[in-house]
Amino acid sequence: MSEHKEQIAKQLMEAFFYARRREHRMYSREGKRKPGEIMVLYAIRSRTEKGEPGIMVSEISEKLDVTSPTVTQHINSLEAQGYVERQADAADRRIVRIRLTEEGEKYIQAVNDARLRMFLELVEHLGEEQSVQFAESLQKASDYMFKEFMKRHSSSPHEEGES
Structure with missing residues (x-):
């Protein structure tokens, strides 16, 4: 691989990680839920x-x-906040099902509304043409990363003894 391509790959990788870190910070501010929740x-x-x-x-x-256990921790936290409830299954009382409460539904709708506002503002910032190009590029990148690359590299680095 050429040094130039490697530099571009590192720039792409950093851009992806930067966006992810920013998203996590957005949820942790002002008492918002954790990304896992x-x-x-x-x-x-x-x-x-x-x-x-x-x-x-x-x-x-x-x-x-x-x-x-990770899901259970999130469920416990969300239940304490009033966003989810546990209910016994009607057909088999041994099974516990998780549902959103009315507050949970409202919260998800508020998250969706905030995300839409954020992306509408991004369209304003980038302009319509660049936004379409960005969306198409992101879709192509996602398709490659999660289909083609994963097909060719089916074992993870941890499975191969790398860290």
């Missing part, structure tokens, strides 16, 4: 907005690819 809220909402009676911790864990 928001992901759990969205996982719950994705299931319950389809009319299902709730989602089990194991299903959230699988959907987000995190451990059940």
Whole structure:
């Protein structure tokens, strides 16, 4: 690989990590939820907005690819804040399902509204043409990173003994 391409790759990598760090800071300000909590809220909402009676911790864990104890910590925190509730399954009382409360629904809607405002302002900042180009480039990058690259490199560095 040429030194020039390596420098560009490092610039892309830093831009991705910079954006991610900024997003995390945005959620931690002003008492907002942790990024993991928001992901759990969205996982719950994705299931319950389809009319299902709730989602089990194991299903959230699988959907987000995190451990059940991690999901349980987030659920406990969100329940204490009044955003989610646990309910016994009607068909099998041994199963506990998680649902958003009315406050949880309102919170997710507020997050969606804030995100839309942020991206509308980004369109104003970049302009329509550059915004479309950015969106197309980001989609292409995402497709490559999560489809093509992962196909070719199916084992993670940790599996190969690297750190």
